[in-house]
Amino acid sequence: MFKVEDIRKDFPILSRKVNGKPLVYFDNAATSQTPQQVIDVIVDYYSNYNANIHRGVHTLSQEATDLYEQARQKIQRHFNAKFSHEIILTSGTTHGINLVANGFSSLLKKGDEIIVSALEHHSNIVPWQMLCERTGASLKVIPMTQEGELEMAIYDTLLSKNTKLVFVNHISNALGTINPIETIIDKAHKVGAAVLIDGAQSCAHLKPDVQKLNVDFYVASAHKMCGPTGVGVLYGKEEWLKKLPPYQGGGEMIAEVTFEKTTYADLPHKFEAGTPNICGGIAFGAAIDYMNSIGFDAIASYENELLAYGTKQLLTIDGLKIYGTSEHKTSVISFNLDSIHPYDVGSILDKLGIAVRTGHHCAQPIMDYYKIPGTVRASFSFYNTKAEIDSLVEGVKKAKMMLS
Structure with missing residues (x-):
C-alpha cells in the first residue's frame, strides 16, 4: 500500500x-519539491563540513571530499555506470548537453549529420544548432504525430553512414511521452552513430540502467529528483569521455600547468573545472537515497x-x-x-x-x-x-x- x-x-x-x-x-516537471531528509543534509554540510575539496590536507577538506566522492558513487550505482569516473557532476542537464556538443566540435565536419527529435526541449535543440554552425554538419529532425509520438519509420530513413550523433529525450517535458529510446539507440549504433539521451524528465519517474541501454551519454538534473537546483549529472562511456576535449579550463581539470604547455587531469576531473557545487553534489546523493527508499x-x-x-x-x-x-x-x-x-x-x-x-x-x-x-x-x-x-x-x- x-x-x-x-x-x-x-x-x-x-x-x-x-x-x-x-x-x-x-x-x-519544472522542479520537484525537496524532502526534509535532503534539506537536513544541506544544513549539515554548511554547519559541519564546508570546505573546498580535492586540494586540502586539512580535516574539513578531506571530509568534504569524502562526502562528495561518496555521492558520485551513489549516482554511479543508481544509473548502473560501469565506473565512477564515467559520472561527471555538472550544473544540470543543459550543462551536460553543452559539454558534449562542445566536445564534438572537434570531431565533426561538413557533410556529417546529426539527428534530434521534434519533441525536444530547447536545451536539446539549440546546442546542436550551434554545433552545426561551427562545423558545417547538418541537423535532421524526427517528426512527431498528433498523439505526440515520434514517427519511427521516418527515423529509419534519416539514418545513414553520415549520421554521427543522435539526440532525443527519454520523456517529453511538454507532453509526457515516453520515447522508445532502446530502439533509437540500437538503430543509431548500427550506422556507427553515438547517442545522447536527455533524461531530465525521466529520472523522477524511472531508474535508467545506462549499461543495459548501451547509451553513450545520459544527462539529468537533481532538481527534478527531489534534490537541489544547480547540480546534475552527465554519464558518458569512458571511451567517449576520453575522446572529447575539456569543456572549460581552470583549476582541478589539470595534471600539470606551465606557460609552455598544460596537461589535463584524468576522468572525471578533466570535465570538472573550478570549485563545484559541493553541497549540491552531496545533496544529490541524498535525494537519490530518498527516492530509492520509496x-x-x-x-x-x-x-x-x-x-x-x-x-x-x-x-x-x-x-x-x-x-x-x-x-x-x-x-x-x-x-x-x-x-x-x-x-x-x-x-x-x-x-x-x-x-x-x-x-x-x-x-x-x-x-x-x-x-x-x-x-x-x-x-x-x-x-x-x-x-x-x-x-x-x-x-x-x-x-x-x-x-x-
Missing part, C-alpha cells in the same frame, strides 16, 4: 498556503494511477483538450480550455493555490506543430493526491466560468 500521506510529511513546503489556500503543487516501481505505479485519474476527471470538462495522448507516457497532462489563453487559466489557478506551468515549456516546435500558443501543464509527483487533482478540476471549471 502506497502511503502518500506519510510521504507528504517529509515535504515541509506542502503544508504552506498560497493566496490563503492550501498549496497544490503540480509543477513537478522505490521506483512503487513511484511509477502510483503516478500512473494519478495520471489515469487526472486524465479521466479533466476530460469531464467540456471544451478541454489534452495534448500528448500516447499510450506510453508519464504523469504529465498538457491541456487547453476552449479558446482561452493558457496564461489566463494558470493565473486563476494560482489564485486558488494551485501551481501549474503555462506557456510553451521550452518546447516551441511542439506548440508550432499543434498551432497553439502554449498549454496548461499539470505534472504530478509521488507526493500528490487524487484530492489535489479534484481541486485542479474544480479550479479549471471555475476558470472556464470566469473567462468564457
Whole structure:
C-alpha cells in the first residue's frame, strides 16, 4: 500500500498556503519539491563540513571530499555506470548537453549529420544548432504525430553512414511521452552513430540502467529528483569521455600547468573545472537515497494511477483538450480550455493555490506543430493526491466560468 500521506510529511513546503489556500503543487516537471531528509543534509554540510575539496590536507577538506566522492558513487550505482569516473557532476542537464556538443566540435565536419527529435526541449535543440554552425554538419529532425509520438519509420530513413550523433529525450517535458529510446539507440549504433539521451524528465519517474541501454551519454538534473537546483549529472562511456576535449579550463581539470604547455587531469576531473557545487553534489546523493527508499516501481505505479485519474476527471470538462495522448507516457497532462489563453487559466489557478506551468515549456516546435500558443501543464509527483487533482478540476471549471 502506497502511503502518500506519510510521504507528504517529509515535504515541509506542502503544508504552506498560497493566496490563503492550501498549496497544490503540480509543477513537478519544472522542479520537484525537496524532502526534509535532503534539506537536513544541506544544513549539515554548511554547519559541519564546508570546505573546498580535492586540494586540502586539512580535516574539513578531506571530509568534504569524502562526502562528495561518496555521492558520485551513489549516482554511479543508481544509473548502473560501469565506473565512477564515467559520472561527471555538472550544473544540470543543459550543462551536460553543452559539454558534449562542445566536445564534438572537434570531431565533426561538413557533410556529417546529426539527428534530434521534434519533441525536444530547447536545451536539446539549440546546442546542436550551434554545433552545426561551427562545423558545417547538418541537423535532421524526427517528426512527431498528433498523439505526440515520434514517427519511427521516418527515423529509419534519416539514418545513414553520415549520421554521427543522435539526440532525443527519454520523456517529453511538454507532453509526457515516453520515447522508445532502446530502439533509437540500437538503430543509431548500427550506422556507427553515438547517442545522447536527455533524461531530465525521466529520472523522477524511472531508474535508467545506462549499461543495459548501451547509451553513450545520459544527462539529468537533481532538481527534478527531489534534490537541489544547480547540480546534475552527465554519464558518458569512458571511451567517449576520453575522446572529447575539456569543456572549460581552470583549476582541478589539470595534471600539470606551465606557460609552455598544460596537461589535463584524468576522468572525471578533466570535465570538472573550478570549485563545484559541493553541497549540491552531496545533496544529490541524498535525494537519490530518498527516492530509492520509496522505490521506483512503487513511484511509477502510483503516478500512473494519478495520471489515469487526472486524465479521466479533466476530460469531464467540456471544451478541454489534452495534448500528448500516447499510450506510453508519464504523469504529465498538457491541456487547453476552449479558446482561452493558457496564461489566463494558470493565473486563476494560482489564485486558488494551485501551481501549474503555462506557456510553451521550452518546447516551441511542439506548440508550432499543434498551432497553439502554449498549454496548461499539470505534472504530478509521488507526493500528490487524487484530492489535489479534484481541486485542479474544480479550479479549471471555475476558470472556464470566469473567462468564457
